[in-house]
Amino acid sequence: MLKQLYIKNFTLIDELNIDFHPGFSVITGETGAGKSIILGAIHLLLGQRADTRQIKEGRSKCIVEAHFDLSTCHLEDFFQNSNIDYDASDCILRREVSSNGKSRAFINDTPVSLTLMRECGELLVDIHSQHQNLLLQKEDFQMNVVDIIADDKPLLDDYKHHYADYLQAVHKYEEQKKIIAQNRDQEEFLRFQYNELDKANLQADEQESLESQVQTLSHIEDIKSALFQTTSLLNNDDNGAVNLVKNAADSLQNLVDVYPEIQDAAQRLESAGIELKDIADEVDHKLENIDFDPQQLQQMNDRLDELYSLEKKFHASGVNELIDQRDQLKQEIANIDCSDDFLADLEEAMSVAHDNCAKIGQRLSEARLHAAKKIEAEMHQRLVPLGIPKVRFSIDIQHTDCQPMGLDKISFLFSANSSTPLQPVAQVASGGEIARVMLSLKAMISGAVKLPTIIFDEIDTGVSGRVAEKMAETMREMAQQHRQVIAITHLPQIAAGGTSHYKVSKEETSEGTVSTMRELSEKERVREIAQMLSGSDISQAAIDNAQALLDAQK
The missing domain is CATH 3.40.50.300 (P-loop containing nucleotide triphosphate hydrolases)
Structure with missing residues (x-):
């Protein structure tokens, strides 16, 4: 409090x-x-x-x-x-x-x-x-009153969970139905695109490999010249690097007996000579096997042109993305081919979700119907003493299909006398009657809500x-x-x-x-209430009346 x-x-x-x-x-x-x-x-x-x-x-x-x-x-x-x-x-x-x-x-x-x-x-x-009296016009307020008295929050939460599942199933069905319809409209174009990509026989990372090979073949003369020069410098009989290093190693090795400290250098130079000989043999081998085939280069360039053209046409950044598009087109075409079966499965899932939602909604409706009877009886008991002796208060519950709050459409009906038919309370009740209805509702639901x-x-x-x-x-x-x-x-x-x-x-x-x-003190309360009774001029009669009102409440 x-x-x-x-x-x-x-x-x-x-x-x-x-x-x-x-x-x-x-x-x-x-x-x-x-x-x-x-x-x-x-x-x-x-x-x-x-x-x-x-x-x-x-x-x-x-x-x-x-x-x-x-x-x-x-x-x-x-x-x-x-x-x-x-x-x-x-x-x-x-x-x-x-x-x-x-x-x-x-x-x-x-x-x-x-x-x-x-x-x-x-x-x-x-x-x-006072403006909250307008809530009586709103169906969600009336629904909330019934739900509070029904104490159905766990059931309502369960329903909302199933309703969300149902909405998701409906959305999935409608979305897929829309996609399939669109795909059918452009089925011929989709098949043309797929055939074009499928015929290209795309291979992952193919473009990078081709670009590397073309780069090599485009510089074949420079490569052969460099290999030939390297072989000459290494293998020349008189002053080739291989022979020079070998001779230097032999010279140092001849000194080992008289100058032991040179042995480590001699061994390292010998190892370098062996390594240098291996390098010379490898370069010579590459020189012998390197070849230039203009036709092969042309084929590679033609393939790259094909790939570049497809990438531009399909707005792809590389071959791997083209492969993804090809596979997606294949799936879309497969969906078209089996769309009737696929939609039937989605429709079945939607139907199951609807039935589950409706089943919980029916239980929720039963709880609300029971609470509505209780509300009607209590509202009659509360409104009669509040000066509406002929009051009739009824809750009309109309069943609908699955909605966010259940299967029910709720309306509070009211009549202040026996000769007037029941109508929505906000349409027929006077300002004073609405105030009494709202007070009675608040009094009734306050016990359930437990607001301090x-x-x-x-x-x-x-x-x-x-x-x-x-x-x-x-x-x-x-x-x-x-x-x-x-x-x-x-x-x-x-x-x-x-x-x-x-x-x-x-x-x-x-x-x-x-x-x-x-x-206010007790004495001050008497004067305040007396003033409320008689206005600014407080008479003794007003004071006596005020005291009587206060005494009646003790």
């Missing part, structure tokens, strides 16, 4: 630090006093987009901070998965907005993204404002008198189920129902208009 709220430099608020209590609290104040400012600060804290216009004029930044007690919320996993320190007795959410447009968010002094702060806020506080704090912003629109008292009773009942309920109200009957009472007021100071909020 919300324990403490601190606001600084936010619109008309200089600095506000106020404690909140368990149970049912009410916030009152004249129109324009600043109740919406308090709510706006909480919205900012829960991840709403910041606006620099929210900073009090002349200040550099605004701060909103709240302390929550999470001891009954079981949120350890959320904090652990988010890598945030967890303190069940004091969880701190803080938001800072600077005049330069920068916004920072913190959870327990850890900087977090706005998305994460929003996720955390949705686990802590539910704010119901629920804030109602003028949920009492369009009601008064005895109905307002019953609405206060409903909110008190919600607050007794281990949660905190805060209502912003203009009605004295609801204000009297709170166990704690806060007043928002506005005053003029030397620095301009300032909004403040404080908790």
Whole structure:
């Protein structure tokens, strides 16, 4: 629950630090006093987009901070998965907005993204404002209410998993069907391309080998000349390098007996002579075997021209890429040849995925149907005391094919009297009736959702008198189920129902208009409620009436 709220430099608020209590609290104040400012600060804290216009004029930044007690919320996993320190007795959410447009968010002094702060806020506080009554027009909201009461999250998650598989199977089938249709349109061209590449008898790395051989043959005369010159220098009978080295080795070897220190040099020179002789023989052998065939060179150049032409035509960077394209064309042609069988297999897989999805969806529909009966009965029990004695509330569930949320199309039907046919609630209910329907729904689902704090912003629109008292009773009942309920109200009957009472007021100071909020004492509550009953001139009768309202709630 919300324990403490601190606001600084936010619109008309200089600095506000106020404690909140368990149970049912009410916030009152004249129109324009600043109740919406308090709510706006909480919205900012829960991840709403910041606006620099929210900073009090002349200040550099605004701060909103709240302390929550999470001891009954079981949120350890959320904090652990988010890598945030967890303190069940004091969880701190803080938001800072600077005049330069920068916004920072913190959870327990850890900087977090706005998305994460929003996720955390949705686990802590539910704010119901007047515009949320429009949710009754939306099918997904109505579906969500039924799912909450059905407690079908594991089943719904299972359905979504199978639905994703079904969508994937449909996509694969449709995509392949489209590809096959396109391929059939250009089948003749595909076969022509494949035959051209297949006829080329492409070999991996062939181009590199040919280019190397052509390079060699193109310089054959230079190669032969160099080999011949090398052979002459090595094998010349008189002054060839082989003979000169051999003679030098023999000379040193003759000195070994009289000059032992030269033996190592003599052996090394002898080894060099042997190596040199091997080199001379190898060069001579290459010279004898090298040959130039102009026809062979022409064939190689012709083959390279063929490969270069194919690469240009098929926009390939080399022979290996041409081979890949050839193989891909072969597969596409094979797909065309057996496309009917292939599509039949994909269609069967799609059918199986649909059946699996529908099977889970049927179980989900049964759970929703059971929950719908429960909702209808409870809504009747709640709406009759709220001043709609002839109310009829029904949930129409129409079955459809597999959809993202199941096989159901859900609509809340409503009639305030026995003579009017049931119609969608948003179309026939008055503003006051919609407010009571929404309050009843919130009261019903709050027990299932287990949100620690629920804030109602003028949920009492369009009601008064005895109905307002019953609405206060409903909110008190919600607050007794281990949660905190805060209502912003203009009605004295609801204000009297709170166990704690806060007043928002506005005053003029030397620095301009300032909004403040404080908790009222019992005596102050009497005067505030009396003023709500009679206006600015508080009569003794209004005070007595206010006291009676408060006494009736004890």
